[in-house]
Amino acid sequence: METGPWTLWGREYDSPLMLASGTAGFGLELMEMGMLAGVAAVVSKATTLLPRDGNVPPRIVETRYGLLNSVGLANPGVEEVLASVLPAASRLPVPLIVNVAGDTVEDYASVVERLDSSPVPVGYEINVSCPNVSAGGAAFGASPSTVEEVSRLVAAATRRPFSVKLTPNEGSMVESAAAAEEGGASAVTVCNTFLGMTVDWRTGEAPLKRGVGGYSSPALLPLTVARVHLTRRAVGIPVLASGGVGSPEDVLELLAAGATMVQVGTWLMRRPGAALELLEGVRELLDGLRGFPDGTGT
Amino acid sequence: METGPWTLWGREYDSPLMLASGTAGFGLELMEMGMLAGVAAVVSKATTLLPRDGNVPPRIVETRYGLLNSVGLANPGVEEVLASVLPAASRLPVPLIVNVAGDTVEDYASVVERLDSSPVPVGYEINVSCPNVSAGGAAFGASPSTVEEVSRLVAAATRRPFSVKLTPNEGSMVESAAAAEEGGASAVTVCNTFLGMTVDWRTGEAPLKRGVGGYSSPALLPLTVARVHLTRRAVGIPVLASGGVGSPEDVLELLAAGATMVQVGTWLMRRPGAALELLEGVRELLDGLRGFPDGTGT
C-alpha cells in the first residue's frame, strides 16, 4: 500500500482520491463551491457520441441502507462536451478524466477520438458497466472478449491512458480485467454500482421506471475490497477502486487491498467536501501508524 | 404476490419464511429453544459426500455494516448425517430441506442418492454457489451449462423436488436459473452471500485466512430484490429468495418482487426467534392493507 505521494499514469498526487463518474459532473460545480481540495482527479460523468436525455424520472430512490440510481447516462453528447464543457473545464485546478460510454463497441473509440482533439482530458475511463441502459453498459463488461475488443479499439484511437470500468454484475470481473490489460488498457476501475431494485410491496410497483437500477452504499465496501484484491492479483496495471467509500478507514482499506487510487462517489451526495475530509482523515490515521507495513492484502 | 397460505412443491404453509442454509443447523437447536414457530421449512447446513472440517478460523468477521463468513462447508459428511442427524431431525415439527454441496458435478447426485434413503428430507437445495471453497462452490454456479448438468444428474438421482442455489458473483444468474429449470430443478434459490473481504489497513492482512469470504447484510436487500425480479421473469419454477432479510417489510418486498418463499439467514444470528417476529410483522402489515394488489413487480 502506498502511503503517498500516489502515482497514476506518470503523475504524482498528494491525495489518493478521485471523484467518481456521475457524482461530480465535470468538477465545475465543486470548483465554484471551493470544494476541490483533496481531489487528485475528477472523473467526469459519462459522455456518449450522441446526446442522451437519460431515463424517465424518478432517477434516484433511497432505500434503507443505500441509494438506487437510474440516470441512464444523461449527457449532452461529445460535440457539446467539446464545444462548451471542456473549455470551461480547462480552468479546473486538477486533472480531468473523461468517462466514456457507448451503444456499440465502435462508439467508445469514436468518442475517445473526438475527445482527443481537446487538450483538457488527461485520460479516459471506459464505462462498460452501466447497469442503467439496455444496449451497451454492463452487457459489454460481462464478456472478456468484448472488453478486450473495446480496449483495443480505444487504445488504437488515443495515445492517452485509459481505465476500463468493469461490472460486478455479470461475467467474471477478474477475467475481464485481464482482458482489458491484454487489450491495452492503462488501468481498470473496480467497479461500478451493483444491480439493485426496490419494490413497493403495497402496490407491487418499482419506483424506478426500468425496475432495476444501480445500487451504491457504504455497506458495499467489502464487496469492492474483495474485487480490488482479486483484480490486483490478476493484472499488472493500476486498479482504481470505486464503491463504498464513506470514511478515511475505507480509503485505507481499499489501498491496502491493492488499489492505486480510490474513487468517492455516492458519499459526495452527503458530503460535497468529502475529498478533503477523507484526505485529512487518511493523513491522521497514517500519522498514527509507526512502522506501516507495505502489504497489499494477503 | 401471494399473501398466504404460501405454497411450495405441493405443500401449503402459513408462513413464507424458510431458515437459510448454514444459519440454523438442521433446526434441532432452535427446536430445543422453542423457536421454530413461524418457520415454514428449515434448509439444513451444507452436506457433502465426505466429512469436511471447514476452513481455518477465524470464520466470522464483522464489518461495519455486515458479516463476512468463511465456514467452508464444515459438516460431518453424508453418512454421519444419515446415521445420526436425520434420525434426530425426524422430530422436527417442520419440513427439512437438505442443502447439498460437492467438489465435482457427480458429488451432488451421489449425496442426494444417499440422502434419498432417509424419509426425512422433503427436498434438497443444491448449493452451486458457496464462495468459501476453491473447488466446486461458485465455480459451478457461474456456468449455465454446468448448472444444467448438475440439475440433470440430481433430477435423475431423486424424485424429490430440489432447488438450485445460484451465485450472484460470477456468470449470469438469470441464464443459470433458466439452465437449472431446463435441467429439471423444481426451484431456484436467489441467491447466496456476495464475495466480500475486509483488510486490516494497519497490517495489510485479511482476518479471514482465505482472504475473501461470503458477505451478508440487511443492506444487501436491494441486490436480492433485483435478482429475484429478474429470475422470476426468466423461469416458471418457484424462486426462493435468500439475502438481506431483517424486517417484515423486507419479506414483503421480496414476495412482491416475485419470490415464492423467503429465507432468513444472517438475521438469525441477531434474532434466533426471527421467524415468528417476522411473520407477525408480515401479518400486521398485510392486515393494514386494503385492496392489496396482486403485482409481481414491474
Add this chain to the structure above:
Amino acid sequence: MTGSDRPAGVPGMIRDRMMSVTRRREDVPGIVRLELQAGPDFLDEASPGRFVQVEIPPGPFPLVRRPFTISRIGPSSFELLFEVRGRGTEALAATETGSSLRVLGPLGRGYALDGGRWLLIGGGMGAAGFPRLCQAADCGLAVLGASSACRLTDLSGVPCTSITEDGSSGRAGLVTDLLDGVPWEHFANIALCGPVAMMKAVMERVPPGLSGRVQVSAEARMGCGWGVCEGCSVPAAAGGYLKCCTDGPVIPAGRIDWERWEGV
C-alpha cells in the same frame, strides 16, 4: 453543467456549514419549524425560493440529504418549516434546540423578482417558502390547500384563504375550488407550488395569456442538490429534462412539459 446553467453568484457562495438550531416549534403536531443561526454570507444569498440540503444526523443512514425551502429569514437566522413524512424528516423533527445541523446552501434558483404584485397558490407543504417570498415581494393574496396552512405559513398580513380535502380547517375541497373569484389580471406574478396533480389542475384554471406569469416551485427527489447527479429531473417543454436543483427549484411554468411531469 457549464457555469451558465447555475444560478449567478460569486464562487464559493454555496457552503457546507454546521449551524446551530436556536429554536424549535411544533405548533401543529407533525409540522416542525426550526430556526437556524446564520451569518450574512448565508442570508445575503437566501433569496426567496432557494433551498438548503440538510444532512440527517447521526448518519450515515439515511444516506443523502433532504431538501428544504428557506421559509423565512431574520437578521441572524433563517427558518425551515417542514412536515414529518418519512424517516429523514422524523429524525430531523427530533432535533433539539442547541444542537447543530449540517446545512449546504443556499442552493438553486429562486423566484425571479421583477416588481409587481404576487398571487400565491400552494398545496401541502409547498407553501413553506411563501413567507420568504412575502418578505421580499409585494404579495397580494394567498390561496392555500392545506390544513391550517394560513396560520402555519405566517404570511405577515397577506390575505390568506385555505381549504382542505376533508374540511378539517374550514372549507372542504380542492385548492382549485378557491380560484373561481380570483382576479387573475391584478397580479403581475403567480407563485405556484404543491403536488404535481394539483398544480396541473391550477394551470388549467389560469386564464389564457397569463400562464407566462406563473413561476413554479418544483420538487423532485434529489441526490446532490448542486447540479451534478442528474437525479432531480423535471421534464422540459423544450424536450429533455430540467434539473430541479439548479434550473429550479423555481421554474417558469412555460419551461415545464406538464404532460410528462409526474412529480416525485
Add this chain to the structure above:
Amino acid sequence: MTGSDRPAGVPGMIRDRMMSVTRRREDVPGIVRLELQAGPDFLDEASPGRFVQVEIPPGPFPLVRRPFTISRIGPSSFELLFEVRGRGTEALAATETGSSLRVLGPLGRGYALDGGRWLLIGGGMGAAGFPRLCQAADCGLAVLGASSACRLTDLSGVPCTSITEDGSSGRAGLVTDLLDGVPWEHFANIALCGPVAMMKAVMERVPPGLSGRVQVSAEARMGCGWGVCEGCSVPAAAGGYLKCCTDGPVIPAGRIDWERWEGV
C-alpha cells in the same frame, strides 16, 4: 449438531429475553459492570462459565450479538463485567440504568464442578467469570494478569495476586512470572482463561501430569452462540474443530489442539 453436542438441560432453557439494567458501575474507566434483572428460569441455569449473547442497541449495526460471561449472580439478578474494546462494547457501555437489553442465554457449557479446590489463572478480561466460579466452588488462589484485576473481579475473599505488563498495578511482568511459587498439586482443578498466547505459556508451566486438571474458558468470534453457524471454531486435539459456543466455552485443556490454536 445433534442434541448430544449441546449442554444437557431441559428444552427451552435457552431463552431470548429483554432484561432490565438495574445497575451500572464503571469503577475503572473503560471497565463496565452491568447488573441485569433475571428470574429463576435464568439464574438456575447460570452455572459458572456459561455466557450470554447480548444484542447491541439500537441496531441493526453491529449486526451480531456480543458474548459475555456471566460474571456473578444474585438472588434476582446477574452481572456482566466487560471491557470497552470496540464499537459493540462501546455502545453497551452507554447503557443506562433503567434501560433494557436483549439477552440470549444462558449459553454453552460451563466449568465441570466435581469438588476439590480451584486455582484460577487469568489474563485480561478472561477473569470476568471467576467471581461466579467462586460463588459455586472452593477457590483457593487467583493469579491474574490485568491492571486492577483483583479489585475488579471481586473474588469474595479468595487470595488474589496480579501483575501487569507495564507495572501499572503493583508488579510488572507476565502472569507466568507469578506462577513460580504456586503449589500446583494443592489444587484439584485449574481454571485458565485469557489471551491464547498467555494460556500457551501457562500450559508450559503446568507440571507434567497435572494438565488434565486444567479447564480452559475459551473465546472465539461468534456468530450465533447457540451452535449452528460453525463460526466459533477452536482446533480440537482429536482433529477438526470444537465449537466454542456449545462444546465450550469451558473446554478441558486436553481437548484443545494448542499448536493450531491462534485465538480470536
